[in-house]
Amino acid sequence: SYVVTQPPSVSVAPGQTATISCAGNNIGSKSVHWYQQRPGQAPVVVISYDRDRPSGIPERFSGFNSGNTATLTISRVDAGDEADYYCQVWGPTTEGFGGGTKLTVL
């Protein structure tokens, strides 16, 4: 089955930029969605189809997908962004999540 790898944790100071990667073989040919999950809550879509921001998601959230890596970038990070982030990969014969990344705001 298709393997998707995320770093277990990313730490960033307030006001800085956080970058979370999602690696998979030729992931650039697939669709990637990103979810934010706060403790005790259901996940929420923050980026869909590699780079689309759903209504209500701040412009600070952006996505990119090419080659073997998809990336979620959060600029001007604040304490409210501290959460677990998951990438979800969709392909014609592939569907699954990465292992998740815990974003810590220092």
Place this chain on the structure above:
Amino acid sequence: QITLKESGPTLMKPTQTLTLTCTFSGFSLDTSGVGVGWIRQPPGKALEWLAVIFWNDDKRYSPSLKSRLTITKNTYTKQVVLTMTHMDPVDTATYHCVQRGRHSGPDDHWGQGILVSVSS
């Protein structure tokens, strides 16, 4: 407003078969592109995608669990049922019902989830 609610047993014994029901409202599962699926999350661990069924009865399963899973729908009663055979303690997790508006996702709407524990 789209809502989804999971129901089923919360405690199971190893080797038993789990049957979960998702009852939804606010959309129709005979609308082109729409799908309803299941995602689980063991306590303190990552999300795991399980299965999805679409408006046209197309189904997709997790390759690692495919032999144990069956997903069905009833458009009239607005329910989707997931069965998982041969339950094991490692299957202890919160099981979420989810809805997507397009075949390729994302899962925009989530139920609150049901915690299923497996123990002898």
